[in-house]
Amino acid sequence: NGTDIHRATAAEVFGVKPEDVTPEQRRQAKVINFGILYGMSAFGLAKELGTTRELAQNYIHLYFTRYSAVHDYIEKIRKLAHKQGFVETAFGRRIYVPDINDRNMQRQKAAERAAINGPLQGTAADVIKRAMNTLDHWIIKDKNHTHMIMQVHDELVFEVPEAQLDHTIKKIREYMTHAFELSVPIVVQINHGKNWEEAH
Incomplete structure (x- = not known):
């Protein structure tokens, strides 16, 4: 529905109205969203946010209380990875995690984080490659x-003749938006300028 998920998370975690969320609170919520989703520990989250481990653990608890389906998803992927040694993207591409059952707990935990991360970032990578191919x-x-x-992560950079700019922007948006049909819309932001810095 177009809701800013980082602003919504900030409102939940910091106990304020969405419209009262500060830029710094939104930045921290973004770290929380991506950090937790990719299996970051309370220690890692505390380091990223520059706060205490106790406060970071509280953020994680609040997050999973509010978004219990995310917790269920993470546990499901973790168990699946331990059982079969790989996870899959939405396109069925396998991502192997060879250290998932390693006796060394540090390696095993790193493999678990990779397994949780794999279907998400792997699917995003598949989508951008499909868009690139179509374009x-x-x-x-x-x-x-x-x-x-x-390509820069989830961004594509083009050189476009000025006379064809409007037509090309329309087509790029169309093809990227429909690169893969999900249950939620793929939102595409397009900027332009004389150089990459100006376009940002």
């Missing part, structure tokens, strides 16, 4: 002199 075919077919320059 490449469109650029060749359209013959509009647009060039896909590079």
Whole structure:
């Protein structure tokens, strides 16, 4: 529904109204969202937030109380990884975690974090590659002199003739939004400028 998930989490964790969330609270909520989702411990979260382990543990408790389905998902993936030695993206691509049953607990915990992270970031990687492939075919077919320059995580950088900017932005948004149909919309933000810095 277009809700800012980091703002919503900040409101829950810090006990304020969404409209009263400060930029710093939103930044911390973003760390909490991604950190917990990717299996970060209270120690790791405390280090990232610059706070105490006790307070970080409290954030984790509040998060899982509010988003219990996330906790269930993490436990399901952890057990699955221990059982079969791999996890899968939404496209069925396997991500192996060879240290998942290692006797060394440090290696095992690192493998668990990789297993939890794998389906999420792995699916995101699959989606961006599918979008890149579709866009490449469109650029060749359209013959509009647009060039896909590079990928930076979940971002694509293009060189586009100014005369074709509006048309190209429309097409890029269309193809990226529909790269993979999910139960939630894929939101695409597009900026442009004379150089990469200006576009940001």
